[in-house]
Amino acid sequence: MKTPGEIQYITLRNKQMTMYSPEQLEFLNLASNGHNIILTGQGGTGKTYAIRAIVARLMDIKNVAVTATTGIAATQYTNGQTIHSWCGLGDGSISGKELSNLIPKEEKYLKARMRIEKCDVLVIDECSMLSQKMFDTIESICRNVKKNNAFFGGLQLILAGDFYHLPPVPDQLNGETGKFCFQSKAFYSSVPHHVDLKTVFRQEDNNLIQSINALEKGELSDDTAQFINTVTKDIDHNEETVFLFATNYKAKLHNHDQVMKMEGDLKTYKSRNEGDAYYLNRFQAPPILGLKISCKVMLVTNLSDHLVNGLTGRVKELTEDHVKVHFEMVDQIVTIERKLFVKFDPVSRRALAKRVQFPLILAFGLTIHKSQGMSLKSIIIDCEDAKIPGQIGVALGRATSSEQLQVKNFKPSLVSKHPQAIKNFYDCSFKPSCDDLSCCKAEFISRDLEVDLFAPFDIDNIELTEDEDPDDITGPENFVNEDEPSSEELPEFGPSPFPEYINMNTIVLDVHINSYLKTTKNFESCKDLLLHYNASELQEGQFFCTSILFKLQYLEIEHKSSLVKFDSVIKERTKPSKKSDVGRGNIRHIGGYCVAKLKYKYQKKVQSALYDTNKVSQLENARKKVLFLSHVTVSYSDLTVSSTSTDTLKTTHRKQNIRQSLTNISDVTFEFFEKLNEAIRNSETFSNLHKHGEFLIENIKSNIANDTELRNIWITLFENLENDADPVIEQAILDDLFNEICQKFISVSASNFRKDFITHVKVVKSKAHRKKVLESKEKKSTKKVLMSEIKSDKSDGKLASHLRLKAGVLDNNKYFIDKVYTKKDIQLLRSAYEIPTLQNIRKIK
Numbered sequence: 001m002k003t004p005g006e007i008q009y010i011t012l013r014n015k016q017m018t019m020y021s022p023e024q025l026e027f028l029n030l031a032s033n034g035h036n037i038i039l040t041g042q043g044g045t046g047k048t049y050a051i052r053a054i055v056a057r058l059m060d061i062k063n064v065a066v067t068a069t070t071g072i073a074a075t076q077y078t079n080g081q082t083i084h085s086w087c088g089l090g091d092g093s094i095s096g097k098e099l100s101n102l103i104p105k106e107e108k109y110l111k112a113r114m115r116i117e118k119c120d121v122l123v124i125d126e127c128s129m130l131s132q133k134m135f136d137t138i139e140s141i142c143r144n145v146k147k148n149n150a151f152f153g154g155l156q157l158i159l160a161g162d163f164y165h166l167p168p169v170p171d172q173l174n175g176e177t178g179k180f181c182f183q184s185k186a187f188y189s190s191v192p193h194h195v196d197l198k199t200v201f202r203q204e205d206n207n208l209i210q211s212i213n214a215l216e217k218g219e220l221s222d223d224t225a226q227f228i229n230t231v232t233k234d235i236d237h238n239e240e241t242v243f244l245f246a247t248n249y250k251a252k253l254h255n256h257d258q259v260m261k262m263e264g265d266l267k268t269y270k271s272r273n274e275g276d277a278y279y280l281n282r283f284q285a286p287p288i289l290g291l292k293i294s295c296k297v298m299l300v301t302n303l304s305d306h307l308v309n310g311l312t313g314r315v316k317e318l319t320e321d322h323v324k325v326h327f328e329m330v331d332q333i334v335t336i337e338r339k340l341f342v343k344f345d346p347v348s349r350r351a352l353a354k355r356v357q358f359p360l361i362l363a364f365g366l367t368i369h370k371s372q373g374m375s376l377k378s379i380i381i382d383c384e385d386a387k388i389p390g391q392i393g394v395a396l397g398r399a400t401s402s403e404q405l406q407v408k409n410f411k412p413s414l415v416s417k418h419p420q421a422i423k424n425f426y427d428c429s430f431k432p433s434c435d436d437l438s439c440c441k442a443e444f445i446s447r448d449l450e451v452d453l454f455a456p457f458d459i460d461n462i463e464l465t466e467d468e469d470p471d472d473i474t475g476p477e478n479f480v481n482e483d484e485p486s487s488e489e490l491p492e493f494g495p496s497p498f499p500e501y502i503n504m505n506t507i508v509l510d511v512h513i514n515s516y517l518k519t520t521k522n523f524e525s526c527k528d529l530l531l532h533y534n535a536s537e538l539q540e541g542q543f544f545c546t547s548i549l550f551k552l553q554y555l556e557i558e559h560k561s562s563l564v565k566f567d568s569v570i571k572e573r574t575k576p577s578k579k580s581d582v583g584r585g586n587i588r589h590i591g592g593y594c595v596a597k598l599k600y601k602y603q604k605k606v607q608s609a610l611y612d613t614n615k616v617s618q619l620e621n622a623r624k625k626v627l628f629l630s631h632v633t634v635s636y637s638d639l640t641v642s643s644t645s646t647d648t649l650k651t652t653h654r655k656q657n658i659r660q661s662l663t664n665i666s667d668v669t670f671e672f673f674e675k676l677n678e679a680i681r682n683s684e685t686f687s688n689l690h691k692h693g694e695f696l697i698e699n700i701k702s703n704i705a706n707d708t709e710l711r712n713i714w715i716t717l718f719e720n721l722e723n724d725a726d727p728v729i730e731q732a733i734l735d736d737l738f739n740e741i742c743q744k745f746i747s748v749s750a751s752n753f754r755k756d757f758i759t760h761v762k763v764v765k766s767k768a769h770r771k772k773v774l775e776s777k778e779k780k781s782t783k784k785v786l787m788s789e790i791k792s793d794k795s796d797g798k799l800a801s802h803l804r805l806k807a808g809v810l811d812n813n814k815y816f817i818d819k820v821y822t823k824k825d826i827q828l829l830r831s832a833y834e835i836p837t838l839q840n841i842r843k844i845k
């Protein structure tokens with residue numbers, strides 16, 4: 001196996017060489033001379049080791065704060081804490097911009113203020129997860145507290161991490177775009193020096209080291225693929241073995257199965273919840289926690305500087321009010337009580353969701369995100385769904401040797417490249433160091449740098465974004481009708497089902513959604529809508545939830561469209577004669593969207609049924625459905641190689657976010673959706689609408705449900721799926737999924753059909769109206785001037801005022817056709833306006 005040129009793989013421990021690698025020494029020299037510096041290097045190159053060394057060296061002469069972006073990374077240092085708590089960033093209820101003004105002044109931030117004031121050196125480890133916004137926030141807080149106009153208020157900044165590791169998490173609510181810290185305008189002025197460590201210490205096996213390096217960078221050589229092959233066989237797992245997964249969903253399932261297998265009584269703890277389900281789903285603390293004595297658990301919040309998020313331990317005692325856990329790393333038995341978790345909206349400063357639960361999760365299996373920074377003696381890595389660039393490399397980098405390492409479900413297509421920005425960072429030339437430290441003392445000048453500082457997100461919530469709701473990504477647009485883009489999925493066509501099943505009084509919520517909802521205009525329109533549905537009056541100060549408001553508005557549109565009578569003038573909906581790639585791409589995208597949406601729904605069902613003894617069969621059923629739906633999805637990179645209609649992938653690719661393949665389906669599944677679309681399209685006609693009226697969509701749904709040919713095509717998609725389901729149960733599951741997927745697809749299609757129809761009706765109506773207006777205008781203009789009036793008009797300006805009439809007379813025919821003037825009248829007018837007759841013209845010629 002070749003060794004890449006830029007890395008010197010020296011196994012120092014074996015050869016008993018010097019204590020530090022040359023790059024570690026370079027770093028130590030620069031840092032001890034007071035320079036601001038960023039230390040990078042692949043996992044195991046000794047970044048943490050070097051940081052510990054510099055902290056030990058500087059501590060006697062300076063005040064050093066050691067922080068990290070995650071709790072578990074912070075535990076690697078004596079007195080380490082998260083950067084989040086070090087600078088008082090709190091619970092996210094206040095935006096970063098405000099905090100940078102509040103922390104220097106307000107009493108409640110006294111501790112954070114004192115920490116910053118006395119700090120000379122700030123160390124931030126795992127800086128790949130430090131976002132640009134977070135970096136700017138901390139910079140401005142330090143500058144404001146220290147009342148020093150140098151970047152970071154003049155303190156020495158030491159960053160450590162590897163940008164080929166996991167990136168910052170985007171968080172829409174906090175305006176967090178997920179950009180890296182080096183993308184901040186203040187970065188290169190604040191951190192002018194860079195040292196990249198090349199010597200790997202954690203592992204001694206060169207093949208493993210090279211594979212980690214390549215996979216972290218998103219590269220896959222033959223050697224790496226060969227190495228992965230050698231670690232696919234089963235290892236003997238023991239108590240120490242940790243299972244790593246790419247998604248929360250898989251980690252949770254594994255943990256559930258493991259604890260259920262353990263001996264002893266299961267104790268379940270239900271959480272108390274309040275607020276928006278979307279945010280409740282995003283809490284780390286689970287809705288139901290199932291524990292047994294001796295099971296492995298992990299803390300999901302910081303309880304103190306030592307008891308931090310990510311710390312693992314074993315359960316020692318379970319009572320109604322507390323759980324006792326032995327945390328091996330700090331060798332402490334801790335009594336843990338329930339804790340309140342809150343998700344704030346930093347703009348309105350209101351709590352969006354609250355959960356009371358023990359701050360623990362099971363830890364037989366972890367997500368790769370949670371494992372970042374760990375050294376593990378025995379690991380089994382499940383690569384399924386590991387689509388984030390570098391993710392498999394990070395997982396592999398946890399292994400200390402290849403003996404106790406097993407890699408499952410690895411596919412070359414999972415190895416993907418990092419964004420170009422990272423390469424640019426590593427290619428960038430940093431400043432040379434100056435003895436007088438002038439290189440590190442840049443002054444903060446431009447106010448432009450202080451852009452939009454939002455509240456930071458809790459980086460320990462990082463995994464949440466992996467199990468995304470397909471609605472978080474771009475939803476279905478421009479479906480079926482290739483000419484008319486549409487953006488929203490409307491409720492089912494037909495009469496409003498709304499008043500029957502929802503008590504209107506319950507939907508008038510005292511919720512601030514956005515400022516528009518508070519306007520008088522909106523208030524009045526809501527009132528009208530309520531009156532339309534005979535619901536109670538809206539009280540002053542109450543506001544509609546956006547979704548309800550929009551639903552009512554859609555229903556209103558439907559109501560209006562249902563009043564439009566079908567008319568022979570309305571032509572049939574146009575059908576594209578030959579399907580374009582864009583049109584087919586749309587069908588593929590919507591098909592994939594429906595699959596992803598359903599998969600997400602059942603993943604949530606699985607998670608809510610875990611540890612609930614009353615929901616055992618529901619859990620099994622939902623698990624199977626997720627498995628079946630996963631079978632028809634394929635990653636984008638796989639499809640680009642294997643698909644026979646690659647042009648149809650473009651639409652999905654364009655509409656997805658960076659986490660590709662969430663909504664990509666196999667070619668055979670796409671064929672099924674094309675057939676389904678064809679069947680729907682044949683029935684979704686304006687004449688059928690005339691025939692079935694509001695029951696059209698219901699009619700289509702029942703026709704499709706009875707379409708055995710289509711159902712059989714769906715079932716054949718799963719022929720080669722290995723699963724342990726009983727054939728009868730399997731048939732029932734596939735039937736259920738067929739019905740649900742078709743219903744979803746029809747709903748999306750119907751919304752476009754409705755829009756087509758409404759647009760068409762509008763066009764027809766406006767054309768008819770326009771015609772009428774034109775006709776009446778013409779009649780008015782021609783009949784306005786009577787012959788008798790012209791004759792009696794003796795004024796001088798007669799010709800000027802009759803210009804239009806003169807023009808009309810010149811265009812002779814029109815006046816005969818409309819019979820406004822007789823032949824005699826025209827002759828008279830011609831002579832009055834001195835227009836020669838045709839005969840005269842010929843004579844003159």
Ligand SMILES: Nc1ncnc2c1ncn2[C@@H]1O[C@H](COP(=O)(O)OP(=O)(O)OP(=O)(O)O)[C@@H](O)[C@H]1O
Nearest residue numbers: 019020021042043044045046047048049201202373
């Ligand atoms: N100069 C050194 N001499 C001996 N051992 C070292 C040296 N540097 C690092 N190590 C050892 O190598 C292992 C990995 O080091 P460390 O955890 O600091 O790497 P890292 O770059 O921080 O890894 P990660 O990115 O995965 O967090 C540790 O066991 C550490 O003690």
